[in-house]
Amino acid sequence: MRVVVTGAAGFIGSHLVDRLLEDGHDVVGIDCFTDYYSRTDKEANLVSALVQPRFELVEADLRSAELEPVLDGADAIVNQAATPGLVLSWDDFERYQSCNLGALQRLVAAAMAVGTPHLVQASTSSVYGAEATGPESSPAHPVSPYGVTKLAAEQLLHAYGSTAGLPFTVLRYFSVYGPRQRPDMAYRIFCEQLLDGRPITVYGDGRQSRSNTYVSDCVDATVAALHRAPDASTFNIGGGAEVVLLNAVEVLAAELGTAPVIEHQPARRGDQRRTSADTAKARDLLGWEPKVAPEEGLGAEAAWVSDRRGGR
Numbered sequence: 001m002r003v004v005v006t007g008a009a010g011f012i013g014s015h016l017v018d019r020l021l022e023d024g025h026d027v028v029g030i031d032c033f034t035d036y037y038s039r040t041d042k043e044a045n046l047v048s049a050l051v052q053p054r055f056e057l058v059e060a061d062l063r064s065a066e067l068e069p070v071l072d073g074a075d076a077i078v079n080q081a082a083t084p085g086l087v088l089s090w091d092d093f094e095r096y097q098s099c100n101l102g103a104l105q106r107l108v109a110a111a112m113a114v115g116t117p118h119l120v121q122a123s124t125s126s127v128y129g130a131e132a133t134g135p136e137s138s139p140a141h142p143v144s145p146y147g148v149t150k151l152a153a154e155q156l157l158h159a160y161g162s163t164a165g166l167p168f169t170v171l172r173y174f175s176v177y178g179p180r181q182r183p184d185m186a187y188r189i190f191c192e193q194l195l196d197g198r199p200i201t202v203y204g205d206g207r208q209s210r211s212n213t214y215v216s217d218c219v220d221a222t223v224a225a226l227h228r229a230p231d232a233s234t235f236n237i238g239g240g241a242e243v244v245l246l247n248a249v250e251v252l253a254a255e256l257g258t259a260p261v262i263e264h265q266p267a268r269r270g271d272q273r274r275t276s277a278d279t280a281k282a283r284d285l286l287g288w289e290p291k292v293a294p295e296e297g298l299g300a301e302a303a304w305v306s307d308r309r310g311g312r
């Protein structure tokens with residue numbers, strides 16, 4: 001297959017690129033290296049892909065680039081490009097709606113002009129709202145502008161699907177973690193704070209929980225979706241265990257050989273309270289189940305953060 005991966009230099013996108021290359025596919029990565037976090041980090045994510053002859057990187061912004069020549073000949077597109085995270089979405093909505101919705105509209109229009117390859121959309125448990133605990137048919141009431149743009153993106157695909165036959169699949173990822181995790185994400189920040197000997201900043205009481213998804217499980221699910229005939233389905237993609245935030249801190253601290261000092265701050269507007277992924281549909285229709293247990297995954301992330309800083 002020839003697969004176009006947008007957001008290829010990002011956390012999840014770069015792992016997906018590596019897997020698709022390993023599996024023998026031709027991969028075209030698109031990324032414009034937004035300044036949401038450092039370009040150096042994103043370049044490091046692509047180090048192994050860039051030496052592969054079956055990988056091509058196109059540095060382009062989905063909001064403005066001519067996309068048809070890049071998509072021409074693709075069997076599938078995975079749209080990982082987005083402005084992620086919810087905190088900034090209250091203050092810079094333009095960036096969220098243009099990267100998460102406007103860019104997708106341009107991608108879809110270009111895809112339809114070159115023969116409508118299967119589009120797999122990276123969506124999020126944030127579309128559900130403060131609690132994400134039920135099946136895919138649960139009501140979607142996002143509590144952050146980020147979640148609103150991601151839900152609107154899903155709806156845009158349904159509009160193109162039902163009126164113009166766009167073949168697509170939506171994957172709602174639940175808090176993905178592991179090596180290369182974005183520097184604004186909680187476990188990455190906790191590891192850096194622990195290694196610096198600084199207090200851990202916990203927003204709220206620390207009893208919030210997450211169905212954290214280890215990045216290789218997230219990639220497995222995405223590959224499974226690519227291989228399934230598209231029928232406009234939506235799938236929850238989440239880890240098999242619900243992890244309470246304070247317990248995750250304990251595991252990370254033990255892995256890094258430090259004792260955490262917790263500093264509580266007020267809960268942030270738009271933060272989810274509880275996510276517990278119901279992945280029965282993905283199990284039944286994608287033949288996918290998460291494999292990596294929280295202790296193993298958190299250990300791998302802590303070891304990666306430590307290694308990239310030159311060891312403990």
Ligand SMILES: NC(=O)c1ccc[n+]([C@@H]2O[C@H](COP(=O)([O-])OP(=O)(O)OC[C@H]3O[C@@H](n4cnc5c(N)ncnc54)[C@H](O)[C@@H]3O)[C@@H](O)[C@H]2O)c1
Binds near residue numbers: 033036080175
């Ligand atoms: N990381 C998670 O826990 C998580 C959870 C749920 C959903 N998601 C979704 O998964 C996807 C990937 O997330 P991530 O954590 O890897 O984020 P990331 O920021 O690491 O990767 C996104 C990449 O997209 C690129 N990009 C953004 N706008 C672009 C544009 N207009 N044109 C070209 N490239 C652009 C960025 O430069 C970046 O490299 C996103 O769609 C996100 O909403 C992530």
